[in-house]
Amino acid sequence: MKVLALVGAALVALSAQAQDTIKIGVITDRVGVSKPYSEPSTEGLVFGANEINRKGGILGKKIELLVEDDQSRPDISAALARKLIDQGVVFILSMSLTPATQQQQTVTMEAKTPQMTPMNSGDTLTTQLPNPYFWQTGPLGSIQIATLLAHARAKNLKRVSLITDNSDLGQLIARFFRSGLEKSGIQIVSEEVVPRGATTAEPQMQKIRAANPDALFLAGVLTAENVLILRAYRQFGLKFPIHSSYNLSVPVYLTVGKGLVDGVTFVDAYDPDKPEVREFEAAYRKATGKDPFNMHGYGYDGIMLVAEAIKKAGSTDKEKIREAMQSLTYQGVMGAKGMKYSFPEGKRAGFDPNGMVVRVYEGDKQGRVVYTGQK
Amino acid sequence: MIRPTGIINFAVGEWAMVGAFGGFLLLTEYEWPYPLGMAAVLAFMAFLGWATERIAVRPLVEKGAPLMAPILALLGMLVVFRESISVSFPPDPHPVPFPFGFGRLEWGPLGGSYQSFFIIGTTLFVFVGAWLFFERTVAGKSFEAVALHRRAAALMGINLSRVTALSFAAGASIAGLAGLLVSPNISAHYLMGIPLAIQGFTALVIGGVGRVEGALLGGLLLAFAEQLTVRYAPIPAGYAQGVPLLLLMVFLLVRPTGLLRARA
Numbered sequence: 001m002k003v004l005a006l007v008g009a010a011l012v013a014l015s016a017q018a019q020d021t022i023k024i025g026v027i028t029d030r031v032g033v034s035k036p037y038s039e040p041s042t043e044g045l046v047f048g049a050n051e052i053n054r055k056g057g058i059l060g061k062k063i064e065l066l067v068e069d070d071q072s073r074p075d076i077s078a079a080l081a082r083k084l085i086d087q088g089v090v091f092i093l094s095m096s097l098t099p100a101t102q103q104q105q106t107v108t109m110e111a112k113t114p115q116m117t118p119m120n121s122g123d124t125l126t127t128q129l130p131n132p133y134f135w136q137t138g139p140l141g142s143i144q145i146a147t148l149l150a151h152a153r154a155k156n157l158k159r160v161s162l163i164t165d166n167s168d169l170g171q172l173i174a175r176f177f178r179s180g181l182e183k184s185g186i187q188i189v190s191e192e193v194v195p196r197g198a199t200t201a202e203p204q205m206q207k208i209r210a211a212n213p214d215a216l217f218l219a220g221v222l223t224a225e226n227v228l229i230l231r232a233y234r235q236f237g238l239k240f241p242i243h244s245s246y247n248l249s250v251p252v253y254l255t256v257g258k259g260l261v262d263g264v265t266f267v268d269a270y271d272p273d274k275p276e277v278r279e280f281e282a283a284y285r286k287a288t289g290k291d292p293f294n295m296h297g298y299g300y301d302g303i304m305l306v307a308e309a310i311k312k313a314g315s316t317d318k319e320k321i322r323e324a325m326q327s328l329t330y331q332g333v334m335g336a337k338g339m340k341y342s343f344p345e346g347k348r349a350g351f352d353p354n355g356m357v358v359r360v361y362e363g364d365k366q367g368r369v370v371y372t373g374q375k
Numbered sequence: 376m377i378r379p380t381g382i383i384n385f386a387v388g389e390w391a392m393v394g395a396f397g398g399f400l401l402l403t404e405y406e407w408p409y410p411l412g413m414a415a416v417l418a419f420m421a422f423l424g425w426a427t428e429r430i431a432v433r434p435l436v437e438k439g440a441p442l443m444a445p446i447l448a449l450l451g452m453l454v455v456f457r458e459s460i461s462v463s464f465p466p467d468p469h470p471v472p473f474p475f476g477f478g479r480l481e482w483g484p485l486g487g488s489y490q491s492f493f494i495i496g497t498t499l500f501v502f503v504g505a506w507l508f509f510e511r512t513v514a515g516k517s518f519e520a521v522a523l524h525r526r527a528a529a530l531m532g533i534n535l536s537r538v539t540a541l542s543f544a545a546g547a548s549i550a551g552l553a554g555l556l557v558s559p560n561i562s563a564h565y566l567m568g569i570p571l572a573i574q575g576f577t578a579l580v581i582g583g584v585g586r587v588e589g590a591l592l593g594g595l596l597l598a599f600a601e602q603l604t605v606r607y608a609p610i611p612a613g614y615a616q617g618v619p620l621l622l623l624m625v626f627l628l629v630r631p632t633g634l635l636r637a638r639a
Contacts, residue, residue: 035466166616192605193612197570199557202487203606224468224562231560235479235488252467256562259477 021064022057022316024049024306025084027104029096032072036223036252037295038095041119042067044292045093045299047284052303058310063303072096074103081107081115090114090316091306095299098122105131114309114321118302119295121246126348133322137305137341138298139269139334139351141176144246146374147356148217148267149180152243154371157215161208163192163201163229164219173245174219181217189213194225201225205232218244218264223252230260241265243358251293254364261361268359269334269351270294271369280333294334301332305341336372380539381442381522382432386449387550388572389456394420394551395558395567396460399469409474416555417548424547427452428540436539453568461565468562471555494556498591501549506587518542577619581626583633592634597622 026045029038049063057063066084070077077100084092085107092108094101094117101117102125108115109131116135117125123140152160160181164174174191181188190211192204208216216233220226226247233242241263248266270293271277280300284292292300305328310316313324329342335355343350354373361367394416401412431448475489509515520528521538529535553571554563561567574597575590582593597619604610604618626633 031461039466166613171613191612193616195616197561197567197573199561200491200602203602204612206606224564224567227468227562228560231477234477256468256470258470 020061022059022061022310023064023066023087023089024303025081025087025089025092026065026067027070027077027080027084027092027094027096027100028067029072029100030069032070032096034072034097034100036250037119038072040293040295041299041302042095043288043299044284044296045095045118045303047287047292047296048300048303048307050287051283052307058307059314059316063307070096070100072100074099077101078103078107080104081113082111085111085113090310090318090321091116093118093299093302093306095119095302098125101125102128105129105134108133112322113318114306114325116302116306116325118305119298132326132348133318135325135343135348135350137301137334137350139246139356140349141173143351143353143356143374144267145173145176145180146353147358147371148177148243148245149184150374151265151358151371152181152186152215152217153184155215155241157186159187159189159211159213160215160217161190161192161211161213162188162217162219163194163204163208165222165225166193166195167220167222170220170222173221177217177219177245194220194229196222196225198225198228201228201232202235205229205236205238209236209238213240215241215243218242218248221245221247223247223250223256227253227257227260230257230264234260248361249294249359249366251366253361254366258364262363263361265358265360265370267356268294268366269356270297271336271357271359272366273369274333274337276331276333297333301330301334301341304332305330336369380432380542382445382449384449384546385446385572386427386453386456387546387575388568388570389453389460390420390423390547390550390568391554391557391571392460392563392565392568393423393456394554395471395563396464396469396554397551398471398555398558399464399563402472403470409472413474413552413555416551420547420551421544423551424543424545425540427547428543432539432543433536436536457565457568464565466565468564471558471563473559490556490559497552497556498594501552502587502591509587577623580623580633583635586635589633589635596634 026042028042029035049065052058053062066087066089068080068084070080081092081104092113092115094104094115098120101120104115109129112133114133117138119138120136121138121141123142125136126134162174162177164170178188190208192207194201194204218229244264244266246267248264249268253261281292308330309321309325309328313320326343329340331340335352336357339352339355341350357369358371359366360370397416397419401407401415402409431452432445435444435448473490475493478489480487480489480492509518517533518538520533521535525535578593578597579590581596583589600622601619605615608615
């Protein structure tokens, strides 16, 4: 009897503890292709949750994060979403690859559970499924490209070269670059591909040198191959500017591309001079002893948005949270100065089309903003 | 390594990766002088090759498993190596320094980075060494004998397991060296092994498995085909990477034993 009573007491304690917290599910990637992005982003998210809890939580309750690893695999991802919902989460944050996030939607839509990705940039995530429980606050791929092209038009370029790698995403971004450049009346005088696993990009760069462009557009997303391209560019002592996709905003280039990146411009959603960014960086440094970068901001904004929505809903009822989220306006760390996330007219992609910036590498540092928006 | 044992080692690309990470650790992190770091990497790789043979190959061979068994075991080791590195280091590519710095040498019609010339020199050195060993020394001949007929070689007093262990140690050292040489260009990365292994096996098929010169010849042909196609062939950039594979298919159809045939 005594044992049974003890077990009973333990169960009561457990359920009391469970009621005390607001459970939020996180699906991230710890071993797959998205790991370099998912890991820092999730670190930012965890930091944000700790900050919220330190200040007393939401609605008087602490946030409890349930973190799962889907290895960026869509097949695993949906099952994990189901698992999290069964464990009672009121919101799922998707921190891995776009196809995995897409797959989770099949579950969240059916289970009517709010889900958001603060970092995926796939354009079709909110348009393919009429899932009213899903939002996306990462900057869409089309916004990145429009911002880069607006910067190119402002530079008055006439003849440019285009280089990419043979990954799916690299090819896709190159295709967007191509059609955007052609629409702007900018001539593409040479187009090169560096295959994954290549050991040099010198022949490609020789061809580009022969074409003598005003600028080179770098659409590749594979770090090692991009470094090969930059290395060949320095090797030949070329002078035309390099304009790169969002990929070069990942800080790995500071170490692996040391001495190669000076003067390269890249699209980013992070302005180091923005007051919110300064505040976030200082707090993160104080709490963890490490320097955060743009990826951390995505996860941080993600959990802050979710907390804001729950606060606004005033309850953990999923339907109320959905309504609150849809009508939310929030200014976070990411985006140009003054940018706010919002979901007007039933749209569920919340990143402002004019919220991205073009930055330039200064020496081996990611430097100042040189262009904002896409006008 | 294929020569004396008949075992195709699919983990060879991962050995190169381990060598590259050795370079990152010793040369970038601890800033050892290059020759010392290089020697340490080679020694460690020899040990790793020996250990691989001890753990994954010898037990199978001793129990009389068919040739396929160690090949599959090595495929498993590929995963073990890759995942060990992937959990021990952050996922980003890691820089490895150039031994002669970053610069370019132009010499008549020839031009290339210091590193390219260093790689060519080291490769020639390794191949001359391997050729001399296999063709000119008794120990090398004993490797050949094992390749031709294991049982007969054993009856002649050749220590089979020693030959196998040695060939694994040497194979791993050379793979590690390759990883170290290529890593200043492509950076040490946990997924770097497979493309390197594919290029290596393609070169081997083109050149011929039976002869030391085969791998060198195949490698050179493949490299020229790749680079010259990208630079000069009037085809869209995306298709240039298919040319080496086309070359591979032609060789498999027309000359499946490779350019150079093993001596009878």
